[in-house]
Amino acid sequence: MISEPTYLAARMVSGTISNHFAYHLETADCAGKCNLAPQPELQCIEAVIDVAFWASLRREEGHSPKISLALLPPEKAKQPLMFKHRLRLTPHNLTKLGPAVEKAGIHLGVWHDEKGMYVWGSVLNLPGICFVLEVIEPGLLVVKHSRADGFGKFINVAILKGDEIKIVNERRLGMGDSPALVASLLGMPLPDSQDDAVNVLIELAGAMREHGRGGLVLVVPANSYAWHDSIVHPISYPIVPAYCGISDLMKEDISERSKPSWREALTRAIDTVGGFTAVDGATVITHEYDMLAFGVKVTRSKNSMPAQEILMTEPVEDSTGALIHPAQNGGTRHLAAAQFVNDQRDSLALVASQDGHFTIFSWSSQLDRVHAHRIDALLL
Known part of the structure; x- marks a missing residue:
């Protein structure tokens, strides 16, 4: 059972993000790309953003958490670090786990079952077009995804800072020539x-x-x-x-x-x-x-x-x-x-x-x- 989000921006932006992933996963699949992440469900997108936002406002031993969450099942991960016991996806648990995954390139693996969202471990290598949410600083979240071929900087999809939402417009490089x-x-x-x-x-x-x-x-x-x-x-x-x-x-x-x-x-x-x-x-x-x-x-x-x-x-x-x-x-x-x-x-x-x-x-x-x-x- 996934709880209703209390961070309003999570609900406002989740539909757009869901459509983005549906489009890119279908495009990558049609192009013959292999090792792609599963399509993230809209409710899961809402839940991950909501929990991450409230976790970002907490502090652990005087430090604000800097966390990267990857939305994928453990069987889709390559050489994951698995917890013996799953942890519920809550602001408290994310804040506690934060210090272990602060270094760039380490993600907490998050997935869901009939009981709700849970954290199952950590992962370094992600499949293509994998939903990733980074907590940058208190109140600042970035939704992004790995590239279809797995190499290069992740592609930013949305930036949420409090009640301010920026959706990256990938089909508009801007007026005129673009480098x-x-x-x-x-x-x-x-x-x-x-x-x-x-x-x-x-x-x-x-x-x-x-x-x-x-x-x-x-x-x-x-x-x-x-x-x-x-x-x-x-x-x-x-x-x-x-x-x-x-x-x-x-x-x-x-x-x-x-x-x-x-x-x-x-x-x-x-x-x-x-x-x-x-x-x-x-x-x-x-x-x-x-x-x-x-x-x-x-x-x-x-x-x-x-x-x-x-x-x-x-x-x-x-x-x-x-x-x-x-x-x-x-x-x-x-x-x-x-x-x-x-x-x-x-x-x-x-x-x-x-x-x-x-x-x-x-x-x-x-x-x-x-x-x-x-x-x-x-x-x-």
Whole structure:
């Protein structure tokens, strides 16, 4: 018997989430994908969100819980850790179990029987399109799912913060051109040659957000010095020779990339670059991820005009694009990013704010202006 939810947002959002999973599971099945999770029932979605919300408001030995719940039966899990006795899915039990599963990639397994919802153990490897609910902080929940092929960052479906609900609109990349990074975060298929490259930028975005100091990364073409026209000289901290830790690993063949040691080395290299983004100024990398400089000051190119108007979009339901002055978008990093992309139109700019917001600036040839993609809802 599943109890009625007392967190109103759980009921409001569960139908949309249920439809999302039904669509994606059917699509993946028709595409011949194997090892897919079962369709989560609407009542179960409501119950998991409801219990997780109330658990998020509790504290255990002074700490708020950070929990990831995977909705699947134990027989669908690969090498699960099984409890001898099932535990009822309650805020109390989730709070007690929270400290054991705080590390990324560990999920509590949740399923149901005629008596109601229960926690059966923990799991590391999930089947495709598996319902996952993460408790990020008190009152902040993210519903997401694993990708159909099992690799890459999970796809965010909905973000709930108290009574505020954001439903990710995966069929609307935004007006104008959208970078591959945004498409990947929305779960859109990319050519195989782009998948690994996009994942590097996603991991770098995570590293930028993690240090909490804010940061600006300029992604410029390799073997080009045009970007020098848009920065202040001399460069405070040039890297000579360029740091090639990421690019060297990306050149490894597929047999090496399948090894855990390769993934660990790539994470360390990305974290190295991400650490330097905490230094005041911009970090400059190439499209191949060679790090060229950090602490760079951006200025308007002498051959360009000030960026007067940008398009701001966020890929969530009921969000419309807004044409705004760059100064309305944020502080000095956002202004610098908008001006740099306005001048260097074959470049990208990634901006992490101290408040957790994250924006990608790219040039839209369709709209003939800078397009600012607000994607923090996709990175949680």
